[in-house]
Amino acid sequence: MVVPPDAELVARLRARDEATFALLLDEWSGGMTRLARTFVSTDASAAEVVQETWLAVIQGIDRFEQRSSVKTWVYRILTNIAKRRSVREHRITPMTSLTDAGPTVAPDRFQQQGEPYPGHWREFPEAWQPEKFAMAAEIHTELAAALAELPERQRAVITLRDVEGCTATEVCELLEISAANQRVLLHRARAFVRGKLEEYFRRAGS
Amino acid sequence: MTDLHCAEFVEMVTAFLDGALDPAAERRFVDHLALCDGCDAYLHQIRATVQTLGDLPPGDLPPETRATLLEAFRKLG
Numbered sequence: 001m002v003v004p005p006d007a008e009l010v011a012r013l014r015a016r017d018e019a020t021f022a023l024l025l026d027e028w029s030g031g032m033t034r035l036a037r038t039f040v041s042t043d044a045s046a047a048e049v050v051q052e053t054w055l056a057v058i059q060g061i062d063r064f065e066q067r068s069s070v071k072t073w074v075y076r077i078l079t080n081i082a083k084r085r086s087v088r089e090h091r092i093t094p095m096t097s098l099t100d101a102g103p104t105v106a107p108d109r110f111q112q113q114g115e116p117y118p119g120h121w122r123e124f125p126e127a128w129q130p131e132k133f134a135m136a137a138e139i140h141t142e143l144a145a146a147l148a149e150l151p152e153r154q155r156a157v158i159t160l161r162d163v164e165g166c167t168a169t170e171v172c173e174l175l176e177i178s179a180a181n182q183r184v185l186l187h188r189a190r191a192f193v194r195g196k197l198e199e200y201f202r203r204a205g206s
Numbered sequence: 207m208t209d210l211h212c213a214e215f216v217e218m219v220t221a222f223l224d225g226a227l228d229p230a231a232e233r234r235f236v237d238h239l240a241l242c243d244g245c246d247a248y249l250h251q252i253r254a255t256v257q258t259l260g261d262l263p264p265g266d267l268p269p270e271t272r273a274t275l276l277e278a279f280r281k282l283g
């Protein structure tokens with residue numbers, strides 16, 4: 001069973017179709033937990049945020065005006081709950097972080113002044129063949145660890161964009177950031193995770 | 207080699223993938239890509255990273271939470 005298009009989804013939820021609600025729980029809760037975890041400090045707290053969000057969705061579905069997609073609406077509820085809780089947990093979200101500036105690829109990967117081609121690769125990045133990704137479980141562990149190391153806002157953006165597949169516009173709305181800011185955060189996060197994968201493949205000795 | 211440096215190219219990748227480069231910048235980016243195997247590999251690596259992130263398996267809802275929520279939905283009337 002797949003999640004139906006929005007109009008039908010809302011109609012079914014309003015008709016109290018339990019199978020559809022169960023499907024949504026199973027399809028979306030994983031991503032919601034991941035997103036919640038970028039705001040709050042423990043897994044238990046993230047699980048509570050997800051539960052609280054679903055309860056708000058149940059209470060609100062009859063009043064939902066469909067000005068956004070259902071998923072955006074649900075994610076927005078989640079972000080609000082998670083942010084409130086992160087304030088209670090005294091987590092500070094710095095508006096800028098050191099790692100929001102500067103090159104995303106180590107400068108020593110490129111030739112310096114005095115070398116034949118300043119600014120160009122010293123050694124080309126390796127072409128990643130698909131078979132590199134065969135150890136999916138190990139790679140997923142690496143990725144999860146890399147995401148956990150990211151500054152909070154970068155983690156929220158890359159989680160929404162690349163893990164959850166939200167659009168740039170949705171992410172800007174959810175996190176209340178500008179398009180330019182969204183792109184910078186995503187760019188830095190992707191470059192960091194790419195670097196971690198590169199390290200992993202090197203360690204794995206290919 | 208074109209006038210775009212690899213060190214600049216790598217900082218434009220996300221804007222390129224989002225279609226957010228202005229036409230002139232996009233032309234420089236694509237021209238460089240056509241000539242530079244290193245940047246071609248880098249762009250592929252970023253695409254592979256994004257795709258692999260999209261394959262991350264979601265965590266499951268704890269069964270008790272799932273049961274509680276289904277119960278709440280049922281009670282909604």
Ligand SMILES: [Zn+2]
Pocket residue numbers: 120121211212215238242243244245246
């Ligand atoms: Zn290049």
